Amino acid sequence: xxxxxxxxxxxDLEITSRCDARCRYCYCMNNEGVAYHDLPAQRWxxxxxxxxxxxxxxxxxxxxxxxxxxxxxEIIDAVVRNHMRFQIxxxxxxxxxxxxxxxxxxxxxxxxxxxxxxxxxxVHESMRGxxxxxxxxxxxxxxxxxxxxxxxxVTVHAQNIEDLPNxxxxxxxxxxxxxxxxxxxxxxxxxxxxxxxxxTAAQRLRAMQVLATLDAQYPGRIQATAGPLAEFKMxxxxxxxxxxxxxxxxxxxxxxxxxxxxxxxxxxxxAYAPCVMLPQMILGYIGQDALLDVWRNxxxxxxxxxxxxxxxxxxxxxRGCEYLEMCTGNCAGTALSDLGDANRPSPEGCLRQFRDxxxxxxxxxxxxxxxxxxSTNAQGGFDMSRxxxxxxADGAKREEAGR
Ligand SMILES: C[S@@+](CC[C@H](N)C(=O)[O-])C[C@H]1O[C@@H](n2cnc3c(N)ncnc32)[C@H](O)[C@@H]1O
Ligand code: SF4
Ligand code: SF4
Ligand code: SF4
Numbered sequence: 001x002x003x004x005x006x007x008x009x010x011x012d013l014e015i016t017s018r019c020d021a022r023c024r025y026c027y028c029m030n031n032e033g034v035a036y037h038d039l040p041a042q043r044w045x046x047x048x049x050x051x052x053x054x055x056x057x058x059x060x061x062x063x064x065x066x067x068x069x070x071x072x073x074e075i076i077d078a079v080v081r082n083h084m085r086f087q088i089x090x091x092x093x094x095x096x097x098x099x100x101x102x103x104x105x106x107x108x109x110x111x112x113x114x115x116x117x118x119x120x121x122x123v124h125e126s127m128r129g130x131x132x133x134x135x136x137x138x139x140x141x142x143x144x145x146x147x148x149x150x151x152x153x154v155t156v157h158a159q160n161i162e163d164l165p166n167x168x169x170x171x172x173x174x175x176x177x178x179x180x181x182x183x184x185x186x187x188x189x190x191x192x193x194x195x196x197x198x199x200t201a202a203q204r205l206r207a208m209q210v211l212a213t214l215d216a217q218y219p220g221r222i223q224a225t226a227g228p229l230a231e232f233k234m235x236x237x238x239x240x241x242x243x244x245x246x247x248x249x250x251x252x253x254x255x256x257x258x259x260x261x262x263x264x265x266x267x268x269x270x271a272y273a274p275c276v277m278l279p280q281m282i283l284g285y286i287g288q289d290a291l292l293d294v295w296r297n298x299x300x301x302x303x304x305x306x307x308x309x310x311x312x313x314x315x316x317x318x319r320g321c322e323y324l325e326m327c328t329g330n331c332a333g334t335a336l337s338d339l340g341d342a343n344r345p346s347p348e349g350c351l352r353q354f355r356d357x358x359x360x361x362x363x364x365x366x367x368x369x370x371x372x373x374x375s376t377n378a379q380g381g382f383d384m385s386r387x388x389x390x391x392x393a394d395g396a397k398r399e400e401a402g403r
Contacts, residue, residue, distance in 0.1 A: 004302075008263055019064045028064050039268070039269065046286075061076070061089070076088075109148060109149070114136055157197065168217075207227075215229060235351050238323050254332075257304070312329055
């Protein structure tokens, strides 16, 4: 049994499932597990007092769109009153200079994250809906001008891959943010609802190539705990080890999840969940079940914490895989939505499947076979095994950072 922290370091709060947007890929709007009614503010205030007593250090306020709640600042006041710090995620629509100033005045706001998927309305709005670009861009500028730590999340998909260099230029050079983060559309909750939204293997490879190039151009300024850049670093590390005939210490088991030992999530209906990526796994309800009791004694949570002991070699789909001793088995959330079982390796992060799918399309990401897509690409070859400035330590970070 691994050592469990006495309390979660951080709690992710989905304080509403309402939103003034309808992004095509949004897991909130797609997930059968999420209720469409909000809890009264008092329930959140009581829970935040409980978090304070339990000495939780920070919360992440998300949704839905947190600014849909008229009582948002009452909830934020409870965070502050309980000596916690917070991060808040937003689509930016309701961010004004006054709102930015109020957030800043709390002196406890670690960051505000705005979602932006394109450098121009056409690209951003292809998934996030007409009229969503200008407010998001304005919010980023407003928050940054107010001196708040402002981050941006770019969700990568087929329509914005070629715009990524423009997005990087806009955010890092024109606006001057220190960094931004990337992920990609993944199946949270019910996979069938994402049909047609995922990138093909060739598009994924291209996204990796574009992001790896940008990462070299802007060292340390593009972050990723999931999506093409995180996968590129992970796959690169695995392929590099394979070519050298090495293994990666600590791998070869389901060690891909880092959050279960540090974080807990609460859905909009008050249900505790192990992680925002596992909303369908209900561990109890705030108000009814004590935070620390759920954290320490939930059977389902403790079972998830044990997945790190499950060897990949025990899964039929992994047998004979050349990456067996280098692989982490990836995200439990996508495993649950793809396979109905959180305690299996996730196909979405499987390098062998990715490589085999590329091969069927006449493409390759292999160090020894830089052909196909790579050779037809104007930017030259893409060789996952040869250093693009990465080292083994970079890839390993995902285990700690989670999604
Ligand atoms: C659910 S939103 C909540 C906060 C706020 N409404 C916003 O859009 O930023 C948080 C982040 O999740 C991302 N997201 C939503 N659905 C996703 C999915 N299926 N796969 C990956 N990211 C997703 C959004 O792009 C956004 O950056
Ligand atoms: S703005 Fe956020 S919560 Fe709303 S639909 Fe888009 S991703 Fe989902
Ligand atoms: S088959 Fe996929 S998930 Fe299994 S060890 Fe190989 S790369 Fe990892
Ligand atoms: S890897 Fe996925 S399921 Fe695991 S903790 Fe991170 S986001 Fe959650």
